[in-house]
Structure formats: structure tokens, C-alpha cells
Amino acid sequence: MPVSRVHVVPGPSNAAPPLFAVGRNYFAFGVSIIMLLNIASMPMKAYLSEHPPWAAQPPPPTYANDSDFNIKTLAHMQAAYNASTLPATAHFFDDSAHNTQVMRYVLILLHSPILVNDCRDRFLVGLPSVLFYGAGIRSVLCAFAAANHSSPSDGTWDRRGACMYITYFSMAIGHQCVWLRAGNELDGSSTSSHDTYTLVAAHTVYTYYAFHSLKFVYRIGISLLTLHLMWTNFYVHCRQVETLLRRRGHRANLCAQSHWRYEVLYGDPTAIILMHPGVATAFFVDCWLSAEVISLVIPRASQSADVDVMLLAFMYLSRTVWFAYATVCLTASYLKRHHKEHLFYEVDPTIIAVATTFYGPAVTWAMGHMGPLLAAYHYLFEFTLSASRREYVVEGSVPSMLYSISIGFIPLVYGFVGALCRRHRSRRVLSSVASLYGSFRYNGIKTQAMFTVLQWMHPDKKMTVPETGGTVYGLFRRNARYKRSPTISFRSADCFVYCYKDNVLVERIRLTLLESLDCNESTPTLAIRNTKTAPQYSFNQLVDVAPPAIVRAPKPSEWCL
Secondary structure (H helix, E strand, O other), X not given: OOXXXXXXXXXXXXXXXXXXXXXXXXXXXXXXXXXXXHHHOHHHHHHHOOOOHHHOOOOOOOOOOHHHHHHHHHHHHHHHOOOOOOOOXXXXXXXXXXXXXXXXXXXXXXXXXXXXXXXXXXXXXXXXXXXXXXXXXXXXXXXXXHOOOOXXXXXXXXXXXXXXXXXXXXXXXXXXXXXXXXXXXXXOEOOOOOOEEEEEEEEEEOOXXXXXXXXXXXXXXXXXXXXXXXXXXXXXXXXXXXXXXXXXXXXXXXXXHHHEEEEEEOOOOHHHHHOOHHHHHHHXXXXXXXXXXXXXXXXXXXXXXXXXXXXXXXXXXXXXXXXXXXXXXHHHHHXXXXXXXXXXXXEOHHHHHHHHHHHHHHHHHHHHHOHHHHHHHHHHHHOOOOOOOOOOEEEOHHHHHXXXXXXXXXXXXXXXXXXXXXXXXXXXXXXOOOOOOOOOOOOOHHHHHHHHHHHHHOHHHHOOOOEEEOHHHHHHHHOHHHEOOOOEOOHHHOEEEEEEEOOEEEEEEEEEEHHHEOOOOOOOOOOOEEEOOOOOEOOEEEXXXXXXXXXXXXXXXXXXX
């Protein structure tokens, strides 16, 4: 009897289609995350120099009147900080337990008496914490400088001094006392002397538990907001790049998945968050919520006797880079509103940060060492005060505006002057085959450095291959109206995709967020429209023709070539 043979016929397969291999460059990803954490943690960096709210001191005592404050506070400070209580040779002493810093400076009076009108330029400039010398302190010191110190009969200046409230929008944030001691306390010769005195400047800041607790919560809120915006405006879209490549490859209708693999290099999202108006405003406000600490740090930055203290002060003042970022953010809004984008040459955020690191301390030093600038600040400190209060109070709200403008001024000069010079600057020729705008070299300083290190670590990535993308930058150069942000460069936020076929690098792709592009939909002559041309890539493709158009990707994407 014949044996029947049964053949199993395979049914329809439920297996998922093969996927493209996609890897993440963890060096670039690590740099990106470091930039993220740097921005997100910046509000909390303030506590390198500030006390947390739980370490707040008791509120300052109250006095019957300003004269009573001056007499009692001066006596208290002189008893607390003198040759017996301070380190023998210390120019600078930080009494962190009482939120007080003391600076000492030896005066050797070998010159003839100085007229009161010349006092600021010939005597006050360069003295410790001179920026906060209100009218009461200046009266004592200028009378001292005008006195004849050629004979011992003038030793009555010992212990003479004055104290001033430091206020900010009328709220007392601290006080400063300055007094004279006969002799040189720094070398131990504190005996009475007619021509040698030690000037002592003691600066105390006030802390209020409720206010500092609210500030602490506010800073946590800024950090969380920054992390949220970074995730929703950048990292979600980076993950979308990986998903699209894994499912579709870099080109439309790409076959032979097993032959292709991709490596994704994340960009630096710093510029995206810097130009967010809410974040820039929040950081700007955060800086001036600590006006009392800035008043403490500025004298530290202007002295050079204790280098460690000076460098720590510079680190704290680096937070004032947000004055510059807020300025360029505000300028961008003005330029966009008036269609003057071409008047400004966009600034690399790293250049702003580095320039402010050096320029900020230079401005701080100049405020206490240049007579005309010091005079301007002294005038502004008293500008809003009545005549009766100027002897006992300096008000910091108006000077803080000048200080903010001084820091924010430098990127504006760079941007407006750079726009004038751009037409005279020749283009760099990158290579015979590389696209100018598609190359990693057309990038911010920080990103160029990252790619240089990456190529040093992996020499195979230096291969000369076609580079696609960056079309938006050619469009920006042709017409700045298409820039979403005309003041800050977004180039470092771009992602790069290395395309490998059979394990050989064959193409580099530069992807730019559409968020950086202003499609000018309200201006028909400039509006960027969608074209029905069949897509060649898995990402949006900007076609820089007249008028420009966008070839939409087969699947929704926030990136374009």
C-alpha cells in the first residue's frame, strides 16, 4: 500500500521586517549630556558661594534711626574684627559663620594733602570694596586724605570710620563698615603712627530664611524646566532620528538592510535652551535674586591679595553670562519684529561664555580702579535716595542695571560689527568634495573640538566621503529673514549621521531641526512651501531655490537636510 507523504506548506509570515543597524556614538552623546547637565545645574552652582536656606543667619537687629545704626554697628564691627581677632598677615578674611568678609589695606601717607575734589581719582580708586563707599564713608576717607599727616599730632584718625546700609529695591541686603587703624596691622606694627594706617573694610550680607527658601525652590524649578525643555525640544527628536533610521534607513525605499548600518552623533542643545525667552528671563532674574552675594563677590574679584578667593569669585560671576544671553535673546526679538536680521552676525554661545569669563571680571575690576567709572557707579548708588539718607545708604537697583548692560554689551558689539565685516570675509574652502555647510567644520568652536577629538580617537572617520545636509545655512546666508534666531548660532545643535555600507563609511548626513527655520508664512514672497516632489531621503529636504521649498519626509520628522 503506497505511503502518503504530507508536506507542510508555510503560511503567511508574521515576523517583523528586518531592521537597519543603528548605533549611537557615545562620545558625542556624553558631550551632549555634559552640556545638558551644565545648563540644568547652573542655578544650583550658586551655592558654591552662597549659603543654603537652612544655614540662614538670624535677621539683622533694628535701630532707632540711621545715626544709631552707624554708631552701634561701627562699634560692633571694630570689636569683632581687629588685630587681636584677625590672622596677623591676612589681607582678606572670610567669616562665613556671620556672612562677613573683611579686607585690609595699608595706607602710607607720604604725599601732600589731597583736595576733596581730587579724592576719588587720587585716593579712593583701588581701595578694598570701594564700589560700595557711600557718601558717609567717602566723607571720612576724603577728610582723612585732605589732612596733614606730616606730624604725630594727626593720630586722632585712629578708629574713625562709618557704616552704610546696602539696599536693593529698598530692601536691606547688607551693610559695609570702613574704618582706620593707626599703624600697619599686617606686619604687627600696630603702634600709633602719623603716616601709616590700616584701612579695614568689613562687608556683611543679610539672609532671610523665607526669601532664601523661596529662592531655593525657584532654582530647583528652573533646573527642572530646563531638563523638560531639553527633552521635549531636542532629545525626543534625536531618538526619532534613530527610530527612522532603524526602520527605513537614510534614503527612501532603501533595500538590502543587511548591507547598511548607521552611527548617530548627537548635537549640543545649549543654543536651543539659551534662546528660549522664558529660560533666559528666569536665569537673569535668578542672578539678581542674589544681589547680596554679588555685592559680596565683586570686592573679592577686585582684590588680588588672595588669589584663591579671587578665582572663586570669578567662578561665581561666570553666572552673569546670562546677562549676555538675555541681551542677545531680547535683541533677536527686536530684529525679528522689524525684519532686520541681516544687521547681526550670529554668535557662537561658546564664544559668549568664554568672552564673558574674561570680560566680566575685567569690568568688575575696572569699576573699582577707574575714576570715571567709579564716579558713575557712586552717582547711581545715590541717584534714587533723599539727601538725608545718602550718608547712610547705598541703593543697588540702578547700578545693577548698568552692570547688566556692561556684561551684555560685548556680544552685541561682536554681532553688529561682525555683520558689517562679513561681506569682506572670504569663505573657507573645506575640501574639493565636502559641502561647506554639510561639513562638521561649519560649526561652533566646541563642536569642532569634539569632532577633532573623535577623529583622533577613530582615524577611519576622517575618510573623505560625500556630505549631505546643512542646506538651511546656505539659505540663511542668502537671506537672513529665514533665521528663527538671528543672534545665536544653532549649528552646534545639529545631529550627524555616519552611513556605512558593508562596514565602509560612504556618506555623512547633517540634520538640522526645522525649529531653527522661519518659513515666513505671513510673507507670500518669502514663504517656504511644501513641494509634492517624491522624497529621496527619510528626512525632510530643504530645496534652496527661488522660492525655497521643503520636500516632506515619508514619515513625519522634525529634521531636515
